[in-house]
Amino acid sequence: MVFKELPDVATVSLKEVHLPPSNLHLQFAQLLQSETGADVTFLVSGESFAAHKLILAARSTVFMAEFFGDMKEKCSQSVEIEDMEATVFKALLQFIYTDTVPEFGQQVEADVEAIYTDTVPEFGQQEAAVTVMAQHLLAAADRYGLDRLKLICAGELSGGINVNTAATTLALADLHNCPELKARCVESIIRTCAALDAVLATEGYKHLEASCPLVVIDLFKAARGRKN
Amino acid sequence: MVFKELPDVATVSLKEVHLPPSNLHLQFAQLLQSETGADVTFLVSGESFAAHKLILAARSTVFMAEFFGDMKEKCSQSVEIEDMEATVFKALLQFIYTDTVPEFGQQVEADVEAIYTDTVPEFGQQEAAVTVMAQHLLAAADRYGLDRLKLICAGELSGGINVNTAATTLALADLHNCPELKARCVESIIRTCAALDAVLATEGYKHLEASCPLVVIDLFKAARGRKN
Numbered sequence: 001m002v003f004k005e006l007p008d009v010a011t012v013s014l015k016e017v018h019l020p021p022s023n024l025h026l027q028f029a030q031l032l033q034s035e036t037g038a039d040v041t042f043l044v045s046g047e048s049f050a051a052h053k054l055i056l057a058a059r060s061t062v063f064m065a066e067f068f069g070d071m072k073e074k075c076s077q078s079v080e081i082e083d084m085e086a087t088v089f090k091a092l093l094q095f096i097y098t099d100t101v102p103e104f105g106q107q108v109e110a111d112v113e114a115i116y117t118d119t120v121p122e123f124g125q126q127e128a129a130v131t132v133m134a135q136h137l138l139a140a141a142d143r144y145g146l147d148r149l150k151l152i153c154a155g156e157l158s159g160g161i162n163v164n165t166a167a168t169t170l171a172l173a174d175l176h177n178c179p180e181l182k183a184r185c186v187e188s189i190i191r192t193c194a195a196l197d198a199v200l201a202t203e204g205y206k207h208l209e210a211s212c213p214l215v216v217i218d219l220f221k222a223a224r225g226r227k228n
Numbered sequence: 229m230v231f232k233e234l235p236d237v238a239t240v241s242l243k244e245v246h247l248p249p250s251n252l253h254l255q256f257a258q259l260l261q262s263e264t265g266a267d268v269t270f271l272v273s274g275e276s277f278a279a280h281k282l283i284l285a286a287r288s289t290v291f292m293a294e295f296f297g298d299m300k301e302k303c304s305q306s307v308e309i310e311d312m313e314a315t316v317f318k319a320l321l322q323f324i325y326t327d328t329v330p331e332f333g334q335q336v337e338a339d340v341e342a343i344y345t346d347t348v349p350e351f352g353q354q355e356a357a358v359t360v361m362a363q364h365l366l367a368a369a370d371r372y373g374l375d376r377l378k379l380i381c382a383g384e385l386s387g388g389i390n391v392n393t394a395a396t397t398l399a400l401a402d403l404h405n406c407p408e409l410k411a412r413c414v415e416s417i418i419r420t421c422a423a424l425d426a427v428l429a430t431e432g433y434k435h436l437e438a439s440c441p442l443v444v445i446d447l448f449k450a451a452r453g454r455k456n
Contacts, residue, residue, distance in 0.1 A: 019379050022327040024252060024287075031286040036296050054282050058259040059252075068264050099250040151247050 025098040028055065032097040040067070041078050047086040049093060059096045060144045088136040095137075095149050103133050104156050131160045135172055142176040154181040161188045163195070167204035170219075174212045182215075190223040253326040256283065260325040268295070269306050275314040277321060287324045288372045316364040323369075323377050331361050332384050359388045363400055370404040382409040389416045391423070395432035402443045410443075418451040 031037075031052065038050035056063035066079075081089060095101055138153035140146075157169050158181055170185035172178075189199045199205055209216055259265075259280065266278035284291035294307075309317060319331055366381035368374075385397050386409055398413035400406075417427045427433055437444055 019383060020376055022253075023376060024256075024327045025250075027286045028252075031282070036292070037282045037285065052282055054259070054265045054280055057265065058255050064264070099252045148248055148251060155247060 025100065028097040029094070031055070032093060039077065042081055042089065043078065044081045044084055044089040045086045047089075049086075049089060051093060056096060060146055062144045084140060085136060088133065088140055091133065091137055092140045092144070092146075092149075095141075095146065095152075099148070101137070101149070101152055103130060103137075104152065127160065131157065131165055134160070135168065138172060138176055138178070150176070150178065154178045157181060158184050161185060163198045164202060164204070166199050167202055167208040170215060171204070171208045171212050174215045186219055186222050189219060190226050196223060253328065256325040257322070259283070260321060267305065270309055270317065271306065272309045272312055272317040273314045275317075277314075277317060279321060284324060288374055290372045312368060313364060316361065316368055319361065319365055320368045320372070320374075320377075323365075323374065327376070329365070329377070329380055331358060331365075332380065355388065359385065359393055362388070363396065366400060366404055366406070378404070378406065382406045385409060386412050389413060391426045392430060392432065394427050395430055395436040398443060398447075399432070399436045399440050402440045414447055414450050417447060418454050424451060 032055075035050040038052055040051050040053050040056075042049045042051060053063070053067040057067050058064075091101060091103055134153045134156040138150055138157065141149035141153060154173070157165070157172075161169060161184065166185055166189050170182060170189070173182035173185060188195065190196055260283075263278040266280055268279050268281050268284075270277045270279060281291070281295040285295050286292075319329060323329055362381045362384040366378055366385065369377035369381060382401070385393075385400075389397060389412065394413055394417050398410060398417070401410035401413060416423065418424055
C-alpha cells in the first residue's frame with residue numbers, strides 16, 4: 001500500500017486534542033460507593049461495608065487466596081474483621097479501589113470539594129489523627145499484602161516523627177518490616193542526648209521496651225556509636 | 229494534646245521515601261489475563277474472550293445497563309458481539325481494564341518488553357494498521373459509551389490524516405459525533421486545490437458521498453469559502 005501525503009498538511013500530534021486524564025480510579029471509587037454488584041459484606045467494629053470480591057482479589061494476594069483459593073471464605077457473603085477500627089477499614093477499601101489515601105492529602109478529584117466544605121480541625125489535632133491513621137493503616141496494609149500502601153504509610157509516618165510518636169512508630173516499623181522507617185526513627189531518637197532523654201520518658205518507649213526488646217538493643221548500640 | 233518537637237530533626241517529606249507509581253491498571257490487566265473470577269464470555273468473530281461483568285459495568289454505562297439493569301443479559305454467561313473484529317474487541321477490553329491502548333504506543337509497563345522483542349513491521353504498513361485499528365476502535369468506543377477512548381482514537385486519527393484516509397476518517401467522525409476530528413479532516417482536504425482533487429479521486433470519497441451526503445455539502449461550502 002502506497003501512501004500519498006496530503007500537501008501542506010502538517011502532522012497533528014495526539015497532544016493537540018484535549019484528552020482528559022485517566023479516570024479508572026474515579027470509576028472504581030464510584031463502584032465502591034454505589035455498591036452495584038457487591039458480593040461481600042465486611043463487619044468491622046460494629047459497622048458494615050459492602051464490597052466486591054473481584055476488586056479485592058485483583059489488588060491483594062491475601063484476598064485472592066481468601067476468595068478465589070481453596071479456603072472457606074470462598075462462598076461466604078459476610079466476613080468479620082477483628083482487631084481493626086471501622087475508619088481504618090474504610091480507608092483500606094478506598095485505597096484498594098482507587099490507589100489513593102484521601103486521609104493523607106492524596107485526594108481523588110471528586111472528593112476535593114467535599115473536603116473544603118468540611119470543618120477543618122485544629123492543626124495539631126489533625127496531624128495527630130493522621131499519624132494514628134497512618135499507624136493503623138500500615139498494620140492493615142501489611143496484613144493484606146498491600147506493599148504500595150505500606151510505603152505510603154511509612155512515608156507519612158516518616159514526616160511525623162516527634163517525641164510523642166518516635167518510639168511507637170519504631171515499634172510499628174519493626175513489627176511490620178519497614179527497614180527504612182525503622183532506620184529513620186532510630187536516627188531521629190539518638191540524634192541528640194536531649195532527644196533521646198525525651199523519648200525515653202514517653203509511654204511509647206515503655207511499650208517499645210515491652211513489645212520489641214531487640215529494637216532497644218539496636219537503639220542502645222546506635223546511641224553509643226553516635227559522635228558526641 | 230501538646231506536641232514537643234524532637235530537637236534538630238528536620239521534617240521529612242513523603243517524597244524522600246521511594247514510592248512506586250500507581251499499579252491499579254497493571255493489576256487489572258493481570259486480572260484480565262488470568263481470567264480469575266471471570267463471569268462472562270464474549271464471542272467475537274469466531275474468538276472467545278473471558279471477562280468480568282463488574283469491571284465492564286464500572287467503566288461503561290452500556291455494560292452497566294446490560295449486566296446490572298433490567299435487560300435480558302443480566303444472567304447470561306455468554307454474549308455474542310456482532311459487526312466487530314476480534315482484534316478490535318481485544319483492544320477494547322484492554323482499554324476497559326487499563327485505560328491504555330497499547331496499539332497506539334500507550335503502553336502498560338509490563339508489555340513494553342514484549343513489544344520490543346516482536347518483529348517490527350515496515351513503517352508504512354504499521355502506520356496503516358494503526359489507522360485502521362483507530363477507526364474501528366472509535367466506532368466500538370462510541371457503541372459502548374467510552375468517551376475517553378473515543379478522544380484517544382480521534383487524536384490518533386488526527387495525526388494520520390492523508391490522501392488515503394481523509395475521506396474515510398471524515399465519514400467516521402461524522403457518524404460517531406466527533407466534531408473536532410471532523411473539522412480537522414475538512415480543513416486538511418480543502419487546504420489546497422491539489423489536496424481536494426486528490427481526495428475526490430479516492431475510494432474513500434465515494435464511500436463518503438454514499439454514506440454522508442450532508443458532509444459533502446459542508447465540504448463544498450468550506451472549499452468555496454477558502455481564500456484562493
